Structures are given as C-alpha cells and as structure tokens.
Amino acid sequence: MARMTMIQAIRSAMDVAMARDDNVVVFGEDVGFFGGVFRCTQGLQEKYGKHRCFDTPINESGIVGAAVGMAAYGKRPCVEIQFADYMYPGYDQLVQDAARMRYRSGGQFESPLVVRMPTGGGIFGGVNHSQSPEALFAHVAGLKTVIPSNPYDAKGLLIASIEDEDPVMFLEPKRLYNGPFDGHHDRPVTPWSKHALGEVPEDYYTVPLGKAAIRREGAEVTMLVYGTMVYVAEAAAEEAGVDAEIIDLRTLLPLDMEAIEKSVQKTGRCVIVHEATRTCGYGAELAAIVAENCFYHLESPVVRVTGWDTPYPHAHEWDYFPGPARVGAALKKVMEKA
Amino acid sequence: MARMTMIQAIRSAMDVAMARDDNVVVFGEDVGFFGGVFRCTQGLQEKYGKHRCFDTPINESGIVGAAVGMAAYGKRPCVEIQFADYMYPGYDQLVQDAARMRYRSGGQFESPLVVRMPTGGGIFGGVNHSQSPEALFAHVAGLKTVIPSNPYDAKGLLIASIEDEDPVMFLEPKRLYNGPFDGHHDRPVTPWSKHALGEVPEDYYTVPLGKAAIRREGAEVTMLVYGTMVYVAEAAAEEAGVDAEIIDLRTLLPLDMEAIEKSVQKTGRCVIVHEATRTCGYGAELAAIVAENCFYHLESPVVRVTGWDTPYPHAHEWDYFPGPARVGAALKKVMEKA
Amino acid sequence: MMRELAYRLIRVLDAEGRAVGPWAPEISEEALREGLRDMLKVRAYDTRMTMAQRQGKTSFYMQALGEEAIACAFARALRPGDMHFPTYRQQGLLIANGCPVVRLMNQIYSNTEDPLQGRQMPVFYSERDYGYFSISGNLASQYIQAVGWAMAQAMDGKDGLSVGWIGEGATAESDFYSAMLFASTYRPPVILNIVNNQWAISSRESLARGSSPTFAARGVGFGLPALRVDGNDYLAVYAAAKWAAERARAGLGPTAIEFLTYRTGAHSTSDDPSAYRPKNDSEAWPLGDPVDRLKQHLIAQDIWTEERHAQAVAEIDIEIAEAQKQAEKNGTLHDGPHSSPATMFEDVYKEMPLHLRRQRQEAGV
C-alpha cells in the first residue's frame, strides 16, 4: 500500500497494465517525453520505450483513429485527450467506428481501447477547459463511460478499463487530481494523503466496471453522484443534516441500475448532482430511470442539481459550479415536500 | 396554397428566404448543380447563381466552419449535411464555435446559421444512414434544435430558423419526405397530397420556434412526440382506443415546457416516443422534466418507447423502429396502472 | 526528381496493348489470365447484384464498373496477412483474394448466412480472413485506422502492411489529413491509395482537388513519395503496388498513390447520374475499359484469344448465377429469412449489460 494522488494512481494503473501486457500502448499530445500536461504518464516512456509510450501530433481524430486501427489489430491503446473539451474532433471515430466495430463486423474486429481525459471545472478553466461531456458518450451504444472519484478507484477502474474488450471513455475529474474537493473553494485544499481512498495498492488489482459504491448509507434520500460531486454531496448532506444515502456511480455505462433502484425504493427520495449542463445531461437519464422504475416508492419529485445550461464561465465559476449550497437547498426541497 | 411534399416545402422555404434576403446562402455536398441527394435544393443554383447555392468538398467540419465564418461576417448560411449520421466531423465546430460565439465574444460575433440534415430510419439505411442525434444537439447550450413532422411546419419552421439569430439544427425526418408514415411498413404509403398539412402557402410565412402543436386533444394520456413518431402515436392511440393528447414538440430546444406541463397535469399520464437510442436520448430529458414538474399529477410512471440502445440494424429495421405495436403496448401499460 | 511523379501519369499498357516503359512489371502468364478472370468476375457479380436490387431482393447496391483493375491488381500484388481498409467500391479485393462470392451475396441479402447478421447495409462487408477491414459508412475514417494498424504491425516487428483506400471525393474529409499526417510523422508500413474515378456522387473531382493539379500532389505536401497511376491499366496498378509494398516491407515507410480511373456507372442503385452528367460522358473517357485493355494485352502476347475470352465470360456468369441461387436459398432481404432479431442486441458490448438485457426482454425476442 502507498499514499497516492489521483495522478499517481492513474500513472500506476498504466504502469501495471503496461508491465503485464506488451500490447498496452499509451499515446497522446505531450504524453511521451514530458509525461502529459497533468503528468499522468510521466516516466512511462523512459520505462517502456518510445514504441509503447509516445507523443502524437495535435489531432484528436488521428489519435482516436490510429487507436481504432491498433485495437483492431490486437493492441490495447490507452490514449489521452488533453482535456475532455478537446475530444470533439475525435468524436466521429468514437461514435461511428470504435463504438460499432464489433457490431458492424459481426465480431471480426473489436475496439478494446481507453480514452482518458481530464474533465470538469473548478480550476478557472473557463469555456474550453471545464467541460463534462459524459452524456455525449453515454448516449452512444457501444461505448462504456467511467468516472472515478478517488485514487483507489481510479487505479482499479483504469486497469479494468484497459483490460475491457469494449471502448471505454475514462473521465478524470481534474479538480480531484490532488485532493478531494467539496466545493468550498474558499477553504484550504485537503490532499489525498489525508483521505482513506488515497491509500492505493502498488500492484495489480481491479475495480469492476458497472458497480456503484455506496459512500454513505442513509435512510432519508438517495443522492446519485459521480466524480467531484461525491464530495459536494457529502458536504451538503452533512451541512443540511440530512440522512442521505450517497451513491458514487463510478461507471455511467454500464450503470448499476440495481443499486440505484434498491436505494431509492428504500429512501423514497432522490437528488441527482452533476457539473455538466442540465438539458439532456446524464442526470436526465438517471431521473428518467428513477421515475420509471421507482415511481411507486417516490415521496417527492426527483431533483437535479447541475451546471446551468450555459457555457462554463471563467469569473463566475462558483456561481456555475453546483456547490454545497445549491445541493443543500435541493436536499431541503425533497425533504420538505414529504 | 399548393400541395407540397416535405421536400418541396423545404425547397420552397429556402427559395422564399433567398429571395427575401441576399445574405442567405445555401451550400453542402451535392446541393448545387444536382440539388442534393434528396433534391431539397433543386433549382436554387439556377435561380440564385453559384455564389448563393453551391457544392462543397466532402468535409463536414469545413462546411460548418466556413458557415461559422460567413455567419460571423453577416451572411445567413443554410447548409446541408447529407445525412445526420455525417454531422460528427462537424460537431466540434457546432459545439465549440457556433454554439458559443455570441457568449464568448460578449455579443461581438454571432452564428445565425442553419444546419439541415435528414434524420431517422425506416428506409433500410442501416447503421450509418438512420441515426437520430437530436440529443447530442439539445445537450449543447447555445444550439437550437428543430424537427418538423409535415410540409406546412417544415416550411414555416425552416424560414423561422433561417431568420433566427441563433444556430439552428434542423432535422428532417427522411421517412416523412414523401408522406406521413405511421410505422405500418407493410401498408401502402400515403402521399402528402392526401394530408391536410401537405397544404402549404407558396409565399412567406413562419412557424415560430419553441411552440409545440397539439395534434390530437385527449384526456387520458399525454404523448410527447416529434418527427415520424407523430404518426406512429396517432396510429397507436387509435388502435389502442386510448384518448391520448398528442403533442408534436416541433422544437426540442427551446422546448415548449408550458404546453407539456399543462397537458400532463391534465391527463396525469405520459408516454414519450422517439427513434433515437434510449439512454440519454431526448426522451430522458422529457421524462425528467415531467417527473420534476408534474410529479403530483402523475397517476402512473412515465414510459419511454425508443430505439434500442444498439446501432440501427439493416435487416431488423422493423424490430428496432418504435412502431405502433410497441407504442400501443406502452399506452396500455400507463393506463393499466392507473 | 521523386516529387515529379506526383504530377505525371504512370502507364504500362500502350494503345496496342504492349507492356512498355520502366514500370512494366514482371508477371507470369498465368497471373495475367487470373487478373483478367478476377475482373470479369467482379463485373459479373456487380451486374447480378445490381439486377437483384432492381428486382427488390435487397435495398441497395454499389458497383465498381470501369474501376475493376485497381482493386484486382492491387490485391494480387500483396500478400496474405496484409490488411486492406477499403471503401464500398473495392469488392475487387475480396474477389481477387478468393473470398467466396456466395459469402458476399449473403451479406448483400442480409440473409441467415450473412456474416454480419443483417446488421449492415449491402456492400458494407467485413472479411478479416480475406484481409478486408469492416467498412464504415462515414467516409475516410478507415484511412487513419489503416495507419494505426500499420503502426501496430511495425511495433511487433512484423513485415505485413496495411493499405488505406479512399475515393477522390472523400480525400476532402479530415481523416484523410490525419492519415497523411500520421503516416508522414511515424512512417509506418502503409500504402495510401486514392481512387480518382472523377466523380463523387454528382461532384466532379476538381471540387476536392482545388488548385492542385493532382491528388498525388497532396503527398508532396507531407514529404511522402507519391505516384500517379493509370488505374485502368492492370499492369501499371500491379507495378505501382509492388513498388510501394516492397518499400514498406523494407522499412522505407509509406507511399501515396493516386489511381486515375472513371466511375462508369451510377454512384449507387439510389443514384441516377443522368441528372448531373452528360449521357455520353462515360463513352468519351479516354482511359478505356480495363478489361478490354488487359484482354488486348493477353491476345497481343498470344496467351489468350477472343474465343477463350467469350468462354471465360460465359463460365464466370454461370459460376456467379450458381452462387446467387445458393445465396438466395439462405434468404433475401425483403422475403427473409434473416438471423433472429435477438442478434440485434448482441455484439454491442462483449457482454450484454443489464440495460440491454432488459431491452431485449422488452422487445420479446
């Protein structure tokens, strides 16, 4: 066991995966010699050579497209898109090719690749360094979507993703790279070294895709969250004095529907929180599922707390971010109407 | 007044708009001399010249990107993407540039452009000629999304879209180009000339964005539909003998929330139908909105009938398509559980 | 100078059917006759399937009429294990590589024996065992995938190679650029073919070419060796393919090749070119019929005769007709049978997730 930040845990996952399987290759913009702008791939080129970890030209469609070709051949590419905001030029390759490869080829070709990308705001990244595009992946049949919220999960989920036979979109909440963040931006930052989930085995282990984690058991309301919002939910529930059951989804697709249904059927209330824009965000799917499958157990309407339906602003970051105050208000709202 | 197919109505809309405003320009793959693979732009190059209606190289990012530049300059580009399935290479320009232009430039530059694209299945188009990507647009703050279901609306909405100051994604259900289609693929096709909404004024008029149309008033259940599904809903309601209120949304964003809320508060039941894949489809947003805003009026869970979460298959098209049988079953289900 | 090859035209067969000039390849008599048969087979297959579509037996078809030499000669110049990343107009690769015609027809009919289980539109084949990558509906995405495949192969130290195929119209797509760029940067063993058949649905090739005199010139911009070849000249295609393949296998990196040809037929069965091109345009085309040109060469060499030709045409037609009968026993699109609708939910993921299992149940299949 070691103390790791989320960056170190992610790096360790690639290191372990590359050591175990020669077919694992890592590439992307600035990931080779430099080790990535967030330093997640630092040291991998030195350890595994330029054929296993290398820089690419700045062309996201090229990165994903080359990965699709390599994966079809038999490699296991784990590529980095520098920011999730920059995945759009590679989206066609993901949707039309990676996601459909096995289906359209009758199983002759597959796309076992991972696309890692830092996601989310809270770092004054403004319009183009703060986006949360997870719903754009979840809507696409054939893709899997993973968002870890801590170093332990990040490593275990990333190894599982690299070993997975399907294309996995691996979203890394960049606000969590160095420590949990509960949305109280005016308070000092806690490092991972002070958090239980910053304790990470140095060797191989996996956290299976498709299984949620209950971060806090509770009786009054179910909170469906992922990534940074796990900590915001924890803070908000505590501050609001609500006995919330906090479910960290970890994998958005496949989704742990059973965990959700079980919890909401128990609590009868549900608050969903994410940073992405609201309309057609992943929270819409969660709300729809809960409304469809837990209708007769619900005591008040499901409430979504999300980023507003605007681009992510720079100066007004904290007015945009769904922080503990807004989440707390939602908790009170669902409790009130009981 | 004239009898028009949806193709003729769309063509007439561009004709009227080009005649009224020299800044309206029309371009895309095969749209110039040939008039488009679905012939929606036929005759426009001859009438308005090669500077106003022209062919482009096969590069969707180039088409949208050039349109963004022209629109910022002061033109009103109305471009065609040959199939909605081929918009992905242009998605970056739509999301990161067109949708955010006014916002990020403090109002100095705008993106008044229209992207027309044939959408949906039912024509044996298989994986890559059948997609319904509307949710991918609705999730993006700054875009508007329109889907007409008949020639009258198509013309009025397209003129309104061209005149609109925001970027409008104009999805044309290709299965409706030549006549309404209720999903009974084994029956003869009705042409638009036999439908009241095939009656279209030859001159200028608009149908405002953001206003739904009630196609059928009813007391027992609200059906939220758009495009081809309007006719499937009509057939299903009639066959199931359910007194359904059928709302044709016409514009997905901005959404006519008030019409939806009013209807569901009246009927207490809601069925949502679309052809796109289910997870994170537009139906999720509709279900979430209904569950949030009409909770205390709902007598049974909202039900979604959608395309399955798989690519759109070729031979099994009718097993995929949400036809009257599946929609009828949903109607019975929401009624049953009263 | 190397760069100039991008602006010339490599030809081998002259007007009398002689193989002349520095590019005349070494090729056996039997290989020449095989080449001719491959092309005839493609043409017969195309004719039958176009007809089958008209007869309502399937939804769609695309022929390669007039362009047969390119895929047929290229396939024969390569080795088993090499992987083609084709467009919808390279059925010649499959036929020259020995893929049974009945397999292809099963795909066209989306019947019970369709290797793709009826999921894909006709002609969107996938035949891994015949070196034929799964065809994507969105143009050009395969081009960069071919480069990725070649990079992977090079990592493993294998001497196989991959071939990207693209129509001249689709070179306009951005993935064409990604492919040229990655090829230029990493220099993996890939051949990047551009089939310039002068039309992209209704658009002339000049729309995608712009101010550049040729498509091969694009390669010059990336510092890649680039050839421009008469695509209706079986021997020129074969020679260029051999040259590029040897370079790739020797570790000298990628080659870009523009093949000049002409789309003699409609874009697809959904298309009617009379709306956008002169009726006799196809007759006026100067590169000639690739089948006739190779036939003339064989006859000129005394290794073929008009009679043997007529006989070959007849034999091949019978063979294709037989295959068609056999395929139709497995079903046709509109009359079935097809694979079970339950297959629709398979292969989306390696293991079917809960939401899909629930949906399959809802579908009752």
Added chain:
Amino acid sequence: MMRELAYRLIRVLDAEGRAVGPWAPEISEEALREGLRDMLKVRAYDTRMTMAQRQGKTSFYMQALGEEAIACAFARALRPGDMHFPTYRQQGLLIANGCPVVRLMNQIYSNTEDPLQGRQMPVFYSERDYGYFSISGNLASQYIQAVGWAMAQAMDGKDGLSVGWIGEGATAESDFYSAMLFASTYRPPVILNIVNNQWAISSRESLARGSSPTFAARGVGFGLPALRVDGNDYLAVYAAAKWAAERARAGLGPTAIEFLTYRTGAHSTSDDPSAYRPKNDSEAWPLGDPVDRLKQHLIAQDIWTEERHAQAVAEIDIEIAEAQKQAEKNGTLHDGPHSSPATMFEDVYKEMPLHLRRQRQEAGV
C-alpha cells in the same frame, strides 16, 4: 519556380541590420519606429501580465516573447476592416492595431469592464473593432472560419480580406486541412499564416511536420502559393504580408505563409519548459531577438539611437503601468468586482428561453 519558395527562407535584414535582397519592402522611417514601439509595447504588456498572474491577480496568461515581429508587422501591413482569426499568441495584432491596452487588461482580469464579461479565460480576447476575431479554446477551428469569412467578403465584392493564424503544432488539427482545402477550391481572399515557433507545449515542431522539410510545403500539396519567412525579421514579415495582401485584393486568391520563429518563453503560465527542453535552448536560437534586429536596422540607418531606445522602453513601461493601475481599479479576477453573475445566462441565445429564465431564477441572480 513558385513551388520552391516553400522550401527556402525569405529574409530581409542581414547580420549587420541592413535591408537587403528582393524582398526588402518600401516602408517609411516613421513606420519603422512605430513597428519597434509596437513590439516593445507587446513585450512590456506581456511582462506585466505575466507578473500579475504570478501575483495572483488572475488565473492564466500567455506571452508572445520572441515572436513579436510577426503579429506586429503583419497588422501594420494590412488595412482597417481586414479580419484576423488569431490564436492566443497574437496580442501583437491588437496592440499594433491600436486597441487600448487597458481594454486587454480588463479581459485578463475578468473585471467589471471586461468586454467579455468575465466569461472567457485570460487572453481569449474578442475585438471586432480592431479586426480581431473571438478566440476559440479548441485549436485550429478559426482557420476554416477565416476562409468562410473571406468567401463571404468575396460574395459581397468587397476588397477586404481575412487572415487565418495557427501555431505549427496546431497545423496537425484537421481544421487546418479544411481551411487549406476550401482555400484551394474557392480561392477567396484569405492569407493562411503558420507561426512555427518550434514548440507546441512540449512537442518539437518536427512532430507536426513529419517527413516534409517545411510547413510551407503543405501549401504546395494544395497548389497554393506558399512562402517561408524569417518571422524574427520585421521587414521580411512586412514584405510577405504586403505581397500576399495585394494578391488577395487583386483577386488572385489565397497565400500560405510559414513564419519561422522561436517560443522563447513558457507555453503559458501553467507551463514550465525546464521539464522538457534544455535551459539554454532559447539562447542558442539563431534567428535572434526581433526587437534587437529591428533596433539595429534603425540605428544602422541613423534614424534611431541607443538613447532614444532606452527612453522609448521607459516611456512604454510607464504607459503600461498606468494602464495596469487603471485596469485594476475595475477589479481583478480573485478580488473582483466582476460583472453580475446574471450575465452568465445572457448571450447564450439572442433571447433567453424559458428554461434559462427558470435556471437564472433558481440561481437567484
């Protein structure tokens, strides 16, 4: 031959500061001094804003250290009404075009007078009145937009032009290709500039260049006139800009220009190049400091002295310091004030739709 210009290097200033060779432009003494002052101003502005970021007054900054000649000379060679589609490293265009520095600082500080109302990260300016298009965070998308703007201008029969700007690293993006292609096909009045400062964050220019000897050679692949110019030579930049602008205004179509320079500083305030490039790399750079080179030219011509230079530096520093004080009165990022949070909901659509009005209400702003 025209094509060869893509493989050479156009220079005007020699080692002694003389303007020599066929590209030496006609330019007045006053224009030369203005050019020098523009560059000094950019440098002073960069220095102050980099410092302000370090002091925690804003979140981010990007300087153009060592590359000042390119934007400054180019701006002066163009006309009001021409539109630049820049990257984040062309602040020189704004300063040379007379945009008040305090306006720029207000943007850097996201304060109450920020023309973009605090929405954008620092340096993502938009200044329509100064011919400066709104900067996008996603690389290269502006390049094809510049072509679209030029097409629109040509439709209207105006003689204005547009200029696309891109870093050499970002030429790898597909929108670079779309732009070159549309420029090649439609030949509108656009100039497509590539600023090759040899680094793209940690990547060397060769990664994006691949097997081609230059970036200008990309233009050759599209049949476009393509120049390669010493970007640290104010006169060479000015001359190339004038040449390309005249061609464009005369209806002769687009020009591609590669400017060779060197990114002397870090990529941004978030970056520390010591992790990926040798410390003395920047000193070894042979093209020299563009400010020194122009200064030397002026002094050699006897229209400038070391004293006047020192005085100009001091004056400009005071001017920038004054502007900074004024800007800080309007607020800084972390201490505010900012525009009202309600502005966050504005300008998403021309008119605020119901769902946003509801959200604004929910936000209580």
